[in-house]
Amino acid sequence: MFCKINSSAVQGVDGTIITVEADVSDGLPMFAMVGYLSSSVKEAGERVRTSLKNSGFHMPPKRITINLSPADVRKDGTGFDLPIAIAILLCMGKNSKLDISNTVIVGELGLDGCVQKIPGILPMVYHAAKEGYEVCIVPYENKKEAELVDGIKIVPVKNLLEAINYISTGIIDIPNDEEIKDNNNLASVDFSEIRGQKVLKRGMEIAAASMFNVLLSGAQGSGKSMIARRLPTILPQMTFDESVEVTKIYSVSGKLDNSSSLIMQRPFRAPHHTISVKGLCGGGSIPKPGEVSLAHNGVLFLDEIAEFNKTVLEVMRQPMEDGQILISRVNGSYIFPANFMMVAAQNPCPCGNYPNMKKCTCTPNEIRKYQNKISGPLLDRIDINMQVEPVSYEDIFSMPEGEKSESIRYRVEEAVEIQKKRFADEIINYNSQLSGKLIKKYIRLGDKQEEILKKSFANMELSARGTYRILKIARTIADLSHNDEISSDNIKEAIFYRNNMGSVKL
Amino acid sequence: MSERKDILNLWLNNLDGVGNKAIKFFRDNFDSVEEIYACTENDIKKINEKYKENEKCINRVNTEQIIINKNLDKAKRIYERLKKLNISIIYPGHCDFPDKLMHIYDTPQILYIKGKLKPSINDFDKNIAIVGSRKADLYGREMTELFSRGLSGNGINIISGLAYGIDGIAHRSALDAGGYTLGVLGCGINVVYPRANIELYARMEETGCIISEYGLDVSPCAGLFPLRNRIISGLSDGVLVVQAQKKSGSLITADYALEQGKQVYAIPGRLYDASSEGSNNLIKLGAVPVTSVEDIIDDLNGEINISCINDNKKIMENESFLDNLEMDIYNSMSLEPVYIEEIINKFKISTSRAINILFKLENLGLIKQPLKGYYIKRLY
Numbered sequence: 001m002f003c004k005i006n007s008s009a010v011q012g013v014d015g016t017i018i019t020v021e022a023d024v025s026d027g028l029p030m031f032a033m034v035g036y037l038s039s040s041v042k043e044a045g046e047r048v049r050t051s052l053k054n055s056g057f058h059m060p061p062k063r064i065t066i067n068l069s070p071a072d073v074r075k076d077g078t079g080f081d082l083p084i085a086i087a088i089l090l091c092m093g094k095n096s097k098l099d100i101s102n103t104v105i106v107g108e109l110g111l112d113g114c115v116q117k118i119p120g121i122l123p124m125v126y127h128a129a130k131e132g133y134e135v136c137i138v139p140y141e142n143k144k145e146a147e148l149v150d151g152i153k154i155v156p157v158k159n160l161l162e163a164i165n166y167i168s169t170g171i172i173d174i175p176n177d178e179e180i181k182d183n184n185n186l187a188s189v190d191f192s193e194i195r196g197q198k199v200l201k202r203g204m205e206i207a208a209a210s211m212f213n214v215l216l217s218g219a220q221g222s223g224k225s226m227i228a229r230r231l232p233t234i235l236p237q238m239t240f241d242e243s244v245e246v247t248k249i250y251s252v253s254g255k256l257d258n259s260s261s262l263i264m265q266r267p268f269r270a271p272h273h274t275i276s277v278k279g280l281c282g283g284g285s286i287p288k289p290g291e292v293s294l295a296h297n298g299v300l301f302l303d304e305i306a307e308f309n310k311t312v313l314e315v316m317r318q319p320m321e322d323g324q325i326l327i328s329r330v331n332g333s334y335i336f337p338a339n340f341m342m343v344a345a346q347n348p349c350p351c352g353n354y355p356n357m358k359k360c361t362c363t364p365n366e367i368r369k370y371q372n373k374i375s376g377p378l379l380d381r382i383d384i385n386m387q388v389e390p391v392s393y394e395d396i397f398s399m400p401e402g403e404k405s406e407s408i409r410y411r412v413e414e415a416v417e418i419q420k421k422r423f424a425d426e427i428i429n430y431n432s433q434l435s436g437k438l439i440k441k442y443i444r445l446g447d448k449q450e451e452i453l454k455k456s457f458a459n460m461e462l463s464a465r466g467t468y469r470i471l472k473i474a475r476t477i478a479d480l481s482h483n484d485e486i487s488s489d490n491i492k493e494a495i496f497y498r499n500n501m502g503s504v505k506l
Numbered sequence: 507m508s509e510r511k512d513i514l515n516l517w518l519n520n521l522d523g524v525g526n527k528a529i530k531f532f533r534d535n536f537d538s539v540e541e542i543y544a545c546t547e548n549d550i551k552k553i554n555e556k557y558k559e560n561e562k563c564i565n566r567v568n569t570e571q572i573i574i575n576k577n578l579d580k581a582k583r584i585y586e587r588l589k590k591l592n593i594s595i596i597y598p599g600h601c602d603f604p605d606k607l608m609h610i611y612d613t614p615q616i617l618y619i620k621g622k623l624k625p626s627i628n629d630f631d632k633n634i635a636i637v638g639s640r641k642a643d644l645y646g647r648e649m650t651e652l653f654s655r656g657l658s659g660n661g662i663n664i665i666s667g668l669a670y671g672i673d674g675i676a677h678r679s680a681l682d683a684g685g686y687t688l689g690v691l692g693c694g695i696n697v698v699y700p701r702a703n704i705e706l707y708a709r710m711e712e713t714g715c716i717i718s719e720y721g722l723d724v725s726p727c728a729g730l731f732p733l734r735n736r737i738i739s740g741l742s743d744g745v746l747v748v749q750a751q752k753k754s755g756s757l758i759t760a761d762y763a764l765e766q767g768k769q770v771y772a773i774p775g776r777l778y779d780a781s782s783e784g785s786n787n788l789i790k791l792g793a794v795p796v797t798s799v800e801d802i803i804d805d806l807n808g809e810i811n812i813s814c815i816n817d818n819k820k821i822m823e824n825e826s827f828l829d830n831l832e833m834d835i836y837n838s839m840s841l842e843p844v845y846i847e848e849i850i851n852k853f854k855i856s857t858s859r860a861i862n863i864l865f866k867l868e869n870l871g872l873i874k875q876p877l878k879g880y881y882i883k884r885l886y
Contacts, residue, residue, distance in 0.1 A: 196847060196851070197847065198847060198850055198857050199846050199847055199850070199857050199860075199861075199879065202857045202858070355643075355644065355876070355877050356643075360641075363641070364640055364641060364670040364671065364700075365670075365700070368702060385878060386878070386879070387845075387877060387878045387879040387880070389845045389847060389879070455869065459869075477858075489858055489862050492861060492862050492865040493858050493861050493862070495865070496861045496864075496865065499878060
């Protein structure tokens, strides 16, 4: 007898429908699975057989064939256990009361018949709903995640018997939700902890308001990491769509814990500098998202950027420009979103004391080499450059507490609102995403401002790209103060923050 | 004819094992390079007899090379390459060869030249060598720029060694001030070392001059750099040591200068400041301490062109554009870099206001940012 069940798999960050076909016929007893399977899928056979037995079902000594179609897509993961088991049971004559042609089933089986959670539920359910399926049977532990999608009925199951029960009777006993703590609000840090550093904080505020890339450079202990780690507390709230995008990525990488529903907080990723190209960009024979994608709509913090492998840094150039990364492998190309805000921190030289020559023990060449580790093209993509000066003793103890993150964030949110209104007709959200053509359309300068920029262009030996960046920053500064026009003060401040004077002249 | 002379000089200077001393010996004993080329064993014997009991006898190897190796192919090849690279050569006896170098110990026997060697560098022009640490701090940098600009503005040529730090700043400031500057290399004339100075090399070739006693492709090695210092001091009327550590190459230049009877000037640094220990020691040993450009010009008996040094007038004019706060901020600055944060806290102003005022002052040329966010008073 033959039976067909819909299941789903993840490709990149998107779900795709996979059909599980089972056939039980007479012949020599055997269990065969076909359909371009990875080894984790092939192992499903053993799990299914054992969990069927332990759930009280008897496997007849028959010829069982399983096919996962389309056969040309490579299948990976353990989510096919449950649909295979159900397909076999249906073939063996278990009758189904429901029409299961509009149902998608995913889940991994344990040997005792329990259904375990799998990664990537959100994109699978999201895709199923989009394709018009009406019901989705998912592991109970993935319930929260699956319920984020509107327009599809979620049936969470704890074990195989529950799933079979539901299919044969249409009844499912969903226990009341235990109160799940929303730990999205993990703001245990606050901007007010940073004493002094007004220039730096202002720079961070500007950066947060338009997701500008930032480079902090300064001696050890000057507070580079401290301020970077507090950045998420002033970033604007994610919109629902942004949240879904981020949650999808985390779902695919299996980084959502049971309790978490939608990710509301912007991601903050701080990979260690020993990270590999694949770790940063994503990869593997079946590509998984890397840090640039995990930082999507959030912050990618590269502490000690000079210590990163140079090739690793260079691969970020393209995603920084396009907001996504395309990874091609033998079995297909995958696009991962990677629209992140880069915050990099570095020491000015190997010993960390340059330009204090009395303390610095490095040779001019060492300093050059150290600073040249960030290539020109990458440096060019950094909007805001800031020098971080260690806080003095008086500042630590006598300075009043700084402004709270909350009030900074309020200003940031307002600026974001203004930008959204401005770009209502465009596909972009922030000033930082303006391209050359759009800059001409949205940013206009008065004669006086034009004059200032012109003068600086010559003095600072700016590039065209550099000038555009100044314009974008100036626009954001104006937005922060609710100015329609960019004032001279705005442009001067933008020039100050953009100007990169940190490099050595030897 | 002069092409022939050039080729013969290139031949003489590119023989294996024949050094400056040997060449000088030959030049002293023969009238021209043609005669040296034509010399035979007999001639050598005659000369040897002349010096018989004298220690000045020529080393056997050297004479052998000059007698045996009469092949000009290599020299011709070098000549062609130099022509392509736009490099000229001068040597003792050449009309452009600086007379000043004839009177120093170990006169270079050939000099390769890129750019334009100003003929007046020889006689009526005053030349000052500005030397100092490769790892100068901000004070050293500012002083170098102040003196190099001031001296250039007064028509004094600046000579240095095209290295990192003080050298490079001295050249750059002289070029910026529209003066003439000459760099002496410690490596082959077509070798750019340090690599980072490549833009400076290009500027020097255009309006200044680069010379080296080392031919094509000689790679930089530690031993050659102290030697070129004798040419730096030899060409100058005085050597200004801006900032030198206890053991610094600039002290070698100062030594050469003393040997050659040139004046040594030093800019005093703070006591117990390691980066000025060498220059302070020089003052203790008798170098002339200088605190202004005028000090040097006075010492050289030159006329002072006030307008080049004294920018006070310009600043005074600008001051009328400044309001009280701006004036106060400007007056609070010194050569010690102040971080913008300190200004904000001291004057209790907002970040954007501070950025604004500093931007204005910087644009007026009153202050400058040696490093992002740090400000110092501008001296020139």
